[in-house]
Amino acid sequence: MAKHETPMLDQLESGPWPSFVSDLKQQAEKRAKNKEGIEFQIPTDVVEDLLGILELSFKHGRTHWKHGGIVGVFGYGGGVIGRYCDQPQAFPGVAHFHTMRIAQPGGKFYTTAFLRQLCDLWDLRGSGITNMHGSTGDVILLGTTTPQLEEIFFELTHKMNQDLGGSGSNLRTPADCIGQARCEYACYDTQDLCYDLTQEYQDELHRPAFPYKFKFKFDGCPNCCVASIARSDLSFIGTWKDDIKIDQEAVQAYIGGELKPNAGAHSSRDWGKFDIQKEVIGRCPTECMAMDGNTLKINNRECTRCMHCINVMPRALRIGDERGLSIFAGAKAPILDGAQMGTLVVPFIEAEAPYTKIKETVIEPLWDWWMEEGKNRERMGELMKRQGLQRVIEVLGVDPDPRMVQEPRSNPYIFWKEDEVEGGFERDINEFRKYHQR
Amino acid sequence: MAFISSGYNPEKPMENRITDIGPRKYDEFYPPVIAKNKGQWLYHEILQPGVLVHVAKSGDEVYTVRCGGARLMTTSLINEICDLADKHCGGYVRWTTRNNIEFMVDNKSKVQPLIDDLSGRKFDGGSFKFPIGGTGAGVSNIVHTQGWIHCHTPATDASGPVKAVMDEVFADFQSHRMPAPVRVSLACCLNMCGAVHCSDIAILGYHRKPPMLDHEYLDKMCEIPLAIASCPTAAIKPAKVEINGQKLNSVAVNNDRCMYCGNCYTMCPSMPLADKEGDGIVIMAGGKVSNRISAPKFSKVVVAFIPNEAPRWPTASKVIKNMIDVYASDARKYERLGDWAERIGWERFFEKCEIDFTHHLIDDFRDPAYYTWRQTTQFKF
Numbered sequence: 001m002a003k004h005e006t007p008m009l010d011q012l013e014s015g016p017w018p019s020f021v022s023d024l025k026q027q028a029e030k031r032a033k034n035k036e037g038i039e040f041q042i043p044t045d046v047v048e049d050l051l052g053i054l055e056l057s058f059k060h061g062r063t064h065w066k067h068g069g070i071v072g073v074f075g076y077g078g079g080v081i082g083r084y085c086d087q088p089q090a091f092p093g094v095a096h097f098h099t100m101r102i103a104q105p106g107g108k109f110y111t112t113a114f115l116r117q118l119c120d121l122w123d124l125r126g127s128g129i130t131n132m133h134g135s136t137g138d139v140i141l142l143g144t145t146t147p148q149l150e151e152i153f154f155e156l157t158h159k160m161n162q163d164l165g166g167s168g169s170n171l172r173t174p175a176d177c178i179g180q181a182r183c184e185y186a187c188y189d190t191q192d193l194c195y196d197l198t199q200e201y202q203d204e205l206h207r208p209a210f211p212y213k214f215k216f217k218f219d220g221c222p223n224c225c226v227a228s229i230a231r232s233d234l235s236f237i238g239t240w241k242d243d244i245k246i247d248q249e250a251v252q253a254y255i256g257g258e259l260k261p262n263a264g265a266h267s268s269r270d271w272g273k274f275d276i277q278k279e280v281i282g283r284c285p286t287e288c289m290a291m292d293g294n295t296l297k298i299n300n301r302e303c304t305r306c307m308h309c310i311n312v313m314p315r316a317l318r319i320g321d322e323r324g325l326s327i328f329a330g331a332k333a334p335i336l337d338g339a340q341m342g343t344l345v346v347p348f349i350e351a352e353a354p355y356t357k358i359k360e361t362v363i364e365p366l367w368d369w370w371m372e373e374g375k376n377r378e379r380m381g382e383l384m385k386r387q388g389l390q391r392v393i394e395v396l397g398v399d400p401d402p403r404m405v406q407e408p409r410s411n412p413y414i415f416w417k418e419d420e421v422e423g424g425f426e427r428d429i430n431e432f433r434k435y436h437q438r
Numbered sequence: 439m440a441f442i443s444s445g446y447n448p449e450k451p452m453e454n455r456i457t458d459i460g461p462r463k464y465d466e467f468y469p470p471v472i473a474k475n476k477g478q479w480l481y482h483e484i485l486q487p488g489v490l491v492h493v494a495k496s497g498d499e500v501y502t503v504r505c506g507g508a509r510l511m512t513t514s515l516i517n518e519i520c521d522l523a524d525k526h527c528g529g530y531v532r533w534t535t536r537n538n539i540e541f542m543v544d545n546k547s548k549v550q551p552l553i554d555d556l557s558g559r560k561f562d563g564g565s566f567k568f569p570i571g572g573t574g575a576g577v578s579n580i581v582h583t584q585g586w587i588h589c590h591t592p593a594t595d596a597s598g599p600v601k602a603v604m605d606e607v608f609a610d611f612q613s614h615r616m617p618a619p620v621r622v623s624l625a626c627c628l629n630m631c632g633a634v635h636c637s638d639i640a641i642l643g644y645h646r647k648p649p650m651l652d653h654e655y656l657d658k659m660c661e662i663p664l665a666i667a668s669c670p671t672a673a674i675k676p677a678k679v680e681i682n683g684q685k686l687n688s689v690a691v692n693n694d695r696c697m698y699c700g701n702c703y704t705m706c707p708s709m710p711l712a713d714k715e716g717d718g719i720v721i722m723a724g725g726k727v728s729n730r731i732s733a734p735k736f737s738k739v740v741v742a743f744i745p746n747e748a749p750r751w752p753t754a755s756k757v758i759k760n761m762i763d764v765y766a767s768d769a770r771k772y773e774r775l776g777d778w779a780e781r782i783g784w785e786r787f788f789e790k791c792e793i794d795f796t797h798h799l800i801d802d803f804r805d806p807a808y809y810t811w812r813q814t815t816q817f818k819f
Binding site for chain 2: 010011014016017018026027058059060061067103105113115119122130135155160162180182194222223227229263266267269306314315338339
């Protein structure tokens with residue numbers, strides 16, 4: 001017998017998509033029965049009270065969580081999102097319902113041994129509810145009490161060799177696409193760079209020292225499977241500098257119909273016979289492709305590496321061999337000044353361990369600048385808008401590059417540095433008046 | 439319940455403390471076939487919706503079966519995922535960047551038993567535990583947020599609307615009939631945690647009433663300058679108020695300038711704004727993050743308001759389903775929803791999708807708004 005009536009939530013148990021309500025109910029029942037005889041460290045009925053208060057929110061059309069909540073573990077300034085319900089008498093099981101962010105492994109690959117150990121810990125000391133995963137990448141352990149936070153942290157670090165993720169005005173948990181682990185498009189080892197930078201900047205991740213939050217994301221190619229260009233202050237996107245490799249026999253196999261375009265991604269519908277002219281050459285954004293008899297030609301100098309032709313013919317076309325990545329800065333959601341995507345600041349940089357050049361010539365100069373100049377709660381993208389892309393170029397110590405702009409400015413409100421102008425800015429009006437009467 | 443110590447000593451909190459160890463290293467968790475062939479993959483194929491094969495230079499193959507996940511999941515379900523991974527996949531499993539679950543096997547003969555095992559599993563209520571799909575030109579999982587499950591600033595729920603919409607478009611999770619992938623995402627307020635600003639279709643929780651002011655507590659709870667600086671339209675100013683004969687420092691909100699973003703509440707607990715009738719959702723469309731053919735795009739607001747209709751958000755689900763169907767029938771192969779809308783023109787998008795165009799959709803935020811108006815004679819009747 002459920003503790004609370006949930007007539008509205010019950011309606012979300014039907015339909016084909018996995019029902020979070022059914023899952024929560026099975027968890028509530030499992031805790032109530034407690035066949036394993038676990039000495040639960042937070043209320044046994046935590047899941048039932050979560051369903052109860054969620055049902056109340058469905059009824060009221062409003063959240064029932066109090067504002068904010070500041071909890072954590074000693075030594076760190078983030079990693080735990082405190083939360084308290086605003087009806088603790090009616091739902092004591094979720095009076096405390098804090099979230100712990102757990103740093104996830106690269107590519108979100110797991111062994112079951114690791115996951116089971118984490119589940120055992122969370123069953124004992126938390127609600128047994130998770131998010132797999134938070135948008136930034138962390139494993140989210142959803143719902144525990146304040147006294148359990150240090151206990152969980154102690155077990156995570158001592159028994160699982162596992163740390164918390166980030167929260168607050170700091171470096172948040174970096175995340176990557178699957179990269180070279182299982183993708184032929186990956187232009188660098190996203191997992192290795194992600195792991196290396198995560199370890200390098202542990203202090204910046206655990207102890208907020210920034211004007212606001214800062215995120216890294218790592219995409220192996222311009223398909224952007226981890227959406228770095230939209231969802232990270234510093235976005236690392238793999239690319240190549242030399243020619244796309246063409247297997248002409250495989251091109252013929254696509255034309256002949258033996259190979260399915262886009263690896264079969266459109267298989268549920270009849271789009272007609274594959275037409276290389278229409279589907280590839282005609283869709284190339286720079287029109288740099290052509291068939292010369294039976295030979296596919298690419299004018300690589302004009303290619304902008306959008307991935308379309310490679311995506312359509314993955315068995316015939318491959319990324320080049322001279323590989324690295326581009327770096328984009330400043331992506332953010334709308335608050336405060338409007339949404340931004342990452343702006344290209346480094347067109348090409350090598351991505352080989354130990355990544356010294358990336359750290360010392362890009363990340364750290366940008367942080368030095370933003371940490372000094374950024375206003376309270378100002379994302380790097382907003383500082384870029386306030387002080388200009390020119391400032392970023394100065395900070396990076398690079399030459400301005402037409403690749404960094406979509407188009408040159410159309411207004412002529414151009415600043416000059418004083419030393420760029422002959423004679424400087426200090427002038428004598430009396431000297432001027434000698435030639436120009438009032 | 440008796441307290442069980444982990445070994446942590448609250449008397450000496452800094453003793454034996456381990457810090458800054460970060461996540462576990464990625465390669466501890468690679469299945470053997472992944473570890474062996476990393477960086478050596480030649481090509482891939484989507485064998486059927488939800489099933490991929492990757493072939494390496496060595497000739498090795500890895501088959502992947504992708505399943506939908508609710509993101510919010512319990513240890514019961516994760517343990518069941520582990521049982522499946524132990525039984526079929528040598529104890530390895532992974533999650534995707536859209537919160538789907540991927541089971542990998544190294545031999546074709548292991549694929550069908552895995553599929554059969556996964557597709558047979560249902561919750562007591564009847565929904566699939568592990569629906570197979572989410573690949574190719576279809577509708578994959580919905581990237582979403584906390585909603586009423588855990589957050590204090592939402593204007594709508596997350597898990598509820600996501601379940602409702604995925605039920606509505608479920609057939610497209612399991613098929614490849616779209617012109618290109620359709621990415622749907624949801625954020626329960628305009629902090630836009632996740633991918634709402636860059637998705638083909640996005641659901642966004644939105645308020646429509648200015649904050650209430652808890653004058654009696656405001657100066658005690660809030661750093662007033664932070665609340666003032668948090669407003670994108672400068673609708674907040676400091677004010678002195680008199681409550682029960684007491685002069686208090688507080689703020690005043692110019693309701694004409696407030697567009698209910700809720701950022702002041704994020705900064706100041708004494709400015710709550712949630713409201714049953716006022717709150718609801720905005721629908722956005724046409725965003726993307728990939729650089730394929732066209733550059734990444736922001737999603738645009740196409741429906742200014744749909745009320746919260748718990749528990750199944752029927753109006754929102756219907757609008758989204760319709761938009762997906764119209765796009766599917768009208769767009770060209772490889773055209774993302776935003777590419778299609780831009781090619782046919784937004785005036786035609788509204789006509790084809792039978793969506794009312796209201797004044798709310800016209801940008802009026804600062805200088806950049808001008809660039810969204812039409813400075814050309816080129817338009818369609």
